[in-house]
Amino acid sequence: MLLATPMHRLFQQFVERLASASSRESLGDAMSGAAAALHLPCFAYLAVPDRSGNAPQLISNYPLKWTQHYLQNNYERFDPVILEALEQPEPFKWGLGLERISFSTPQREMLAQAASFGIRHGFTVPIHSASGLTAAVTFAVDERRPSFDRCIEEYARVLQLMAICFHSHALRKLHPDHGIGGWSLSPRELECLEWAAQGKSAWEIGRILGISRYTVASYLENAKEKLGVRTIVQAATRLAAARTQQQD
Structure with a gap:
């Protein structure tokens, strides 16, 4: 008999919690618990607006004051992390020293505001459908510690699978009409x-x-x-x- 590894047990528990989740809050709790076990204290799931005009949908354990400000100001329209997720399907790291493009003044201001809430570095998983970017799942930290880089390097594919599973279950909670x-x-x-x-x-x-x-x-x-x-x-x-x- 093969013994389950700690990561296997963590992932299995995560999937079981998602399957039993009955609300957005319980979905968020499932992801928060799994991410915290990997020393990733913050996460955000953003379902991006589609062409039908639906509003963005957010499930997150970021500070509530920040998420409310983000949505009220439609930051998803020019958030450089979301814009990069639009361009590529593969997960990527971002933060100080990892900039791939020059930022506009509104983008720099937005990133500075996020940093004031402890959101300075992250690992984002884009989730694409046939029509383009559907959602993005981000795991964020306040500082780029060696433990963060090790976690991403070792568990990048696990985090990607967690993001995909979360998106699948969130669809049923956010869009009940099929x-x-x-x-x-x-x-x-x-x-x-x-x-x-x-x-x-x-x-x-x-x-x-x-x-x-x-x-x-x-x-x-x-x-x-x-x-x-x-x-x-x-x-x-x-x-x-x-x-x-x-x-x-």
């Missing part, structure tokens, strides 16, 4: 179809969502039946077309 183009898919059917459209196997989707691959296959079959198609490619195409019509 009626699209006259079809009504359940939250799980929609989640499984979206991941399958990105090339994920049933086994991979099961790991992300914390369910078995057989359950994933069942959800995908239900989705195909509801959409009146035979293949995942056809289902994803029909879903994408319906969403495009909604946004126009």
